[in-house]
Amino acid sequence: MSRLAAEFQRLYAAGPDGASRALVLDVGRPSDWELLANVWRGVQLDLALPAPGIAIAGENSYQLWFSLERGCSPEAAAAFFEGLKSRYLAGIAGQRIRCLTEPPVVPAEVREGQWSAFVAPDLAPVFVEATWLDIPPGAEGQADLLKSLRSIAPQAWEAALAALAPRGPQDDGARSDGRVDRASTGEATPEAPQVTSAPAVPSAIPANFTDPRAFLLHVMNDATLPMAMRIEAAKALLPESGKS
Incomplete structure (x- = not known):
């Protein structure tokens, strides 16, 4: 079994x-990373869940992939999705939202010349105009991205379902704003996760680059360059994303 298959399993x-x-x-339909970035941050900050995986779907959408340590019932899955939609996607x-309990194969060629792939949070915004790759992503890079992800433990899953459910202000284990009360579980409150992008730099690309990866990062983060050029740089970096 390949590393990618093992991590996916x-x-x-x-x-x-x-x-x-x-x-x-x-x-998606159309794709909008800011919508899902809000969910990605919120489930970590508000619900104390581990960061879900991020994928470009191979067509006009982004995906968040949540992993559970233990399987859940269809009713619990539906309640989770409804809670996320109500809280973050009201x-x-x-028709722009799909909730899947049978995961699609990723990476895969969804349409001719359009590959789905897992991506790092800092690369996700670059694909907003084309949420796919023109070529298959590197298997090792995909495996490294999945390796960093953690599954949701049963206690955290139950707490998240409770926080997302309609409730009265006096219910135990939840604050009035719907966030998980970590004081009741002894958990430390994490800092807000960040989806960062480098500040814009002058569009004149220096000619003294000796590191190809540094050059690609420079191009990807240069907001003054054409988006098509930045996307191509991000695609070139994708197999490397997730590596230390």
């Missing part, structure tokens, strides 16, 4: 009883 294979361990929130047309 570790995170997203169904449980022994066939219950789903993978919950995929797909938002007002977004229903």
Whole structure:
């Protein structure tokens, strides 16, 4: 079994009883990373969940991939998705949101010349105009991205479901703003996760680059360059993303 297949199975294979361990929130048509970036940050800050995986879907959408240590029932999955939509995606047309409990294959050629792939948070915004790759992503880079992800523990899963459910202000284990009360579980409050992008730099690219990766990063982060050029630089970097 390849490293990529092993990491995918570790995170997203169904449980022994066939219950789903993978919950995929797909938002797009048209693609809009800011919508899902808000969910990506919120589930970590508000619900104390580990960061979900991020994928470009191979067509006009982004995906968040949640992994459960134990499989969940269809009813629990539906409640989780409804809670996320109510809290973070209110007002977004229903046809733009897909909630999947049977994970699609990633990476895969979704359409001719359009490959889905897992991406690092800092690369996700670059693909907003074309949420796919023209060529298959590197398997080792994809495996490295998945290796950094953690599954949601049963206690955290139950706490998240409780926080997302309609409730009264006096319910135990939740604050009035719906965030998980970490004081009741002894957990430290994490700092807000960041989806960062480097500040714009002058469009004149220095001629003294000796490191190809540094050059590609410079191009990708230069907001004054054409988006098509920045996307090509991000695609070239993608197989390397997730490596230390």
